[in-house]
Amino acid sequence: MNYLKQSFRNIWHKSSHFIINLSGLSIALTVFMLIMLYVVNEFNYDKSxxxxxxxxRLEAGDENQLPLAISRIAKKNFPEIEEATVIKSFNxxxxxxxDNFYEVDDMCFAEGSxxxxxxxxxxxxxxxxxxxxxxxxxLCKSLxxxxFGDKNPIGERINFxxxxxxxxxGVIEDxxxxxxxxxxxxxxxxxxDRYHLGDDTWNWGMISYFMLEENTNPKQLASKMDSFFTKMERLQGQSLNFSLRPFNSIYLATDSAPVDESKQGNLYLLIVLIIIGVLIIVIASINFINLIISQGLKKMQEVTVKRILGGSRMTIFFQYAFDSLVLCFSAILIASLFVFLTLNPYQNLIGKSLHYEQFLSFKYVLYALLFLATLVVIYGFFPAYFLTQKNIQQWKKDSKNVIKSQGLNNGLITFQYVVSIILIIGTAFIYRQLNYIQNEDLGFDDEQxxxxxLVPDMKNNLNSFKTQLLENPxxxxxxxxxxxxxxxxxxxNKITIDDKTVVVNxxxxxxxFIPLLDMKMVQGNNFSWNIKTQTNGGYILNxxxxxxxxxxxxKDKNYNLDNRALIGVVENFHFESFHSQINPMILYWQKNIQYSNNALIKLSGNNTIQTLDYIEAVFHHSAPNDLYKCQFINQELDQLYRTEKTLVQLFCVFALLAVFIASLGIFSLSRLTAENKIKEIGIRKVNGAKISEILTMLNKDFVKWVVIAFIVATPIAWFAMNKWLENFAYKTTLSWWIFALAGLLALGIALLTVSWQSWKAATRNPVEALRYE
Structure with a gap:
């Protein structure tokens, strides 16, 4: 109880410092807790x-969709496979x-196993x-x-x-x-039944999952499968290179693309977020440590008096530990409140619902207590050890010369601004890359x-559908x-030419298609409605x-490929995200209109809402019992960069908070610096020093720290952004002016933060500082 009373007295007498530390730590913990909510949810995928x-999951080289026959044959011939299942989804x-329609993105066809x-x-x-x-x-419970509402769904018939x-x-839990x-x-x-599939189906890619017997070595099984299948007449000479990917590692895999409507996380994003969360905690902790060091002389005098009055070193240790416990516990309570208030906007920002209930489990409560204990040790034992490492006689002897060296302060503040500048540069470059993507030529016109x-019911009447649409001006x-x-x-398809195999989309x-999207022909011609033989005998390359x-x-065969003639070459166009190089592409004229799954409609931009209503009405006239679904192509393209958009938004928020927390610390230090130099300022003013000279004297050290931070941060940020841009085949350049702008921004924020305290000290009446000298 005495420790608690003393803690409240310390808070009361040093309320401004406590508020600064509490504010910085509360904000840092809020960021850290929000980040960890997301990170833990992502790492817990599939762990239930x-x-x-x-x-x-069975894979072969880079392929994770394999013929149905392979799964069926493997189940029959390898006793190590306890159970097997395949899944398949459709667009x-x-x-x-x-009469009600329900879109179900998370749907697949699965075996009973x-x-x-x-x-x-x-x-x-x-x-x-x-x-x-x-x-x-x-169906899942929510669907x-x-x-069906409260009606029992078992036995009800629904249309697919x-x-x-x-x-x-059946009805399952969500x-x-x-x-x-x-x-x-x-x-x-x-x-x-519908597509006539069976054990001998080799032309349909499926996702195959095996449940292996306990103690089965998956690498050995994959090797046995390689040997077994390459002996089959159908697969002789092929390099299958089977592998078995652990189910629990699929979601965060970095070398595998999502398939069959499956979800996939981003491991690199999680690592970046964890690093940012830890760095923001470190920045807040630096504020505390810097204040302790800057107040060293006063703190040592206080400790000396307590030691003279009989206070033991252990008592002082525990008092500082208790003070830090009050600070940390208060910060955690405030941060928890902030998390509760910001959780919905945060979930909207990252586009994901977070399950915070799991954090109430024993494991995570234990982690939280260990984290709190770590902060108490850092915030309590560090200053206690720092201030009690010498005996009383040494305190008396050295009290006027203690901690004149500000090297540690300078280093810690520099580190704070290094982190802040890196986050500012990162935000700027991610935004610049997104802007580059949005403005770069796609090779086709995606506006409007x-x-x-399209649905099966209307495919026999596509010409009528098209005619009705074109009646709208x-x-x-x-x-x-x-x-x-x-x-x-x-x-x-894989095309083998001159003993080389080329994969061509x-x-x-x-x-x-080509004139509607305003694509450019490099040579040759587009398909012609007047030459019907092109439906079976022609192709266009990108x-x-x-x-x-x-x-x-x-070339010697006039570029005849599979009995088709080359008609023309179209300029490259982006049909994948900018992460990937533009792959070789062949365009065929549809020989069967049943293969048409999409209608691309170019709007004029006039009366868009009414035109969209008209298109929907025409669709329902052609297919009254089917779901109408449309989307603008530029919106689809934007969805390819959801991770980058989330990243730039998070970076922007975290960079602002990091700068704010660092500014809290530098604000407090500038005030202490002004207080420690108040007599020096008074003497200088009496001797004719100008306010501008005093401002320069007080601010130059802070400017120096930011400049050093900029010099340190620039190569680190350049390296990090260069590595990040390697994820894109088409990317912006690392412009020097963004680095300079980030440095100037950090410098401007630092000067604004310290200038108020410097101005107050510089304009103070020198008589107040020297009246007792």
Whole structure:
């Protein structure tokens, strides 16, 4: 109780310093807690699976979608595989019940063994038989509630994409932190029946998961599979290079792309956020340490008096520890309140719902207590040791000369501004790269370009659909394509020419595609509506494919490829994000209109809302029982850079907070500096010193620290940003003026922070400082 009373007395007498430390630490802890909420949620993905340590995804080289036959054959021939399942999703999944449509992004077709392998609690239905029958479906609790309300969904029939009716056979709990699509799972036997799939299906890529027997070595099993499958006549001579990726490592894998609507995190982003969170805690801690050092003389005199009056070194230790405990506990309470108040905006910023309930578990409560204890040690024992390391006689003898060296202060403040400048530079360059992406030529015109998903019911009447659309004067053109332009990378073929294998993406379009998107022909011609033979006998390359093929043996064959003639070459266009090089692309004219999955509609920009309503009305006239789904292409392109947009927003917020916390510390130090030099200032003023000279004297050290921080931060920031930009095939340049601007900004903030205290000290009446001298 005496320690508590003394702590409150110390707070009362040094309220300004306590408030500065409390403010900085509270803000830093708020940032750290918000970051850790996100980080822990991401690292906990898939960890709820009881069999997670035994489950692996089958991959072959860079491919993670393999033929169905491989999974079926492996299950039969390798006893190490206890259970196997495949999943498959289809584009644009949606369900209909009565007259209501429901978009379900997290939906897939799965085998019944899916529920044997994965831990998914059933609310109703039998997990052992729920997916046994064709055209059966299992819904998550929230989707079932949305579709059926309080009605029992078991046995109800719902329509999938206007194609088939499925019977609800089970309802499961909503599974959070699970990277596989599990809001709706349809029986895989439905896909087998509709698309005639079977054990001998080699032309459909599936995601295959194996649950291995305990103590099975996955590397040895993959090697056995290599040997087994390469002996098969169908696969002889192929380098399969099988591997088994642990299920728990898939979500944060850095060398694998997401597949079949699965979710994928960003490990590099998490590492950056952890580093930022720790650095902001360090910046707040530096404020505390700097204040202790700067107050060293007064603190030592206080300790000396306590030691003379009989206070033991251990008592002083515990008093400082208790003071720091009060500070840390108060900061944690305030930070918890801030987290509660800012959680919703933070979730909107990162685009993810966070589950904070898990932090109430024993493990995380223990981590929190260890973190609190660490802060208490740093904030309590450091100053206690610092101020009690000499005996009483030494305190008396050296009290006027203690801590005249400000080297540690200077170094710590420099470190604070190094971190702040790096964050400012990072924010500027990430924003610059995003701006570069948004303004760089894509190779096509994406302005007012609308993508509309086509459905089977309307594919036999696409010409009528197109004619009705073009009757609207605000619609400039319509083209049909196999997919969105942002999904042109999902289909590829391997072409072997001159003993070299080239992977080439392909898409199917119509003759209106290239002029509608204002693409430029490098040579040759576009498809022509008047030459119908081009549907089966022609193709167009992008320039990336032409650069590869132009000097090969195809030249001697007039570039005939698979009995098709080269019609023209179109300029490269971005159908993937700027992270990737533009891949070789072949465009075919659709030989079968059933392959059209998207309509691309060019709007004039006039009366856009009314035009969108018109398009929807025409769609429903053609397909009254199907879901209408549209999106502007530039919005789809923006979604490719969600991570970068989140990163620049977080960097901006964290950079501002880091600068603010550092400014709190430098504000407090500037005030202490002014107080310590008040007599010197008085003497200088009596001897004719100008206010500007005194301001320069007080501010020059702070300016020097920021300049040194800028010199240190610049190469670090350059290296970090250069490494980050390596993730992009097309990127901006590291301009020197951004580094200079960040340094000037940090310097300006520092000067504004200290100038008020310096001005007060410089304009103070010297008589007040010297009246007792």
């Amino acid at each position: 699976q009881a069999n997670g340590q035994q489950i692996y 644009n999944p949606w369900l209909r019940y009565d 899916f529920f044997e392998m994965f831990t998914i609690p059933f609310i109703s239905g039998d997990y052992k038989t729920a997916l046994d029958a064709p055209y059966s479906i299992v 079932a509630k949305k579709m 994409k206007g194609q088939d009716f499925y019977t609800v056979t 599974i959070s932190d699970f990277h596989l699509p599990a809001k709706a799972l349809a029986s895989f036997k439905s896909a087998e 370009l609308l993508s509309v998903k 605000n619609i400039k053109g319509v083209s049909f394509a196999s997919d969105d332009i942002t999904q042109f990378n999902q289909y590829s 392909y898409a199917e379009v119509d003759p209106d 320039k990336a494919a032409w650069d590869i093929l132009k000097n090969t043996s195809l």
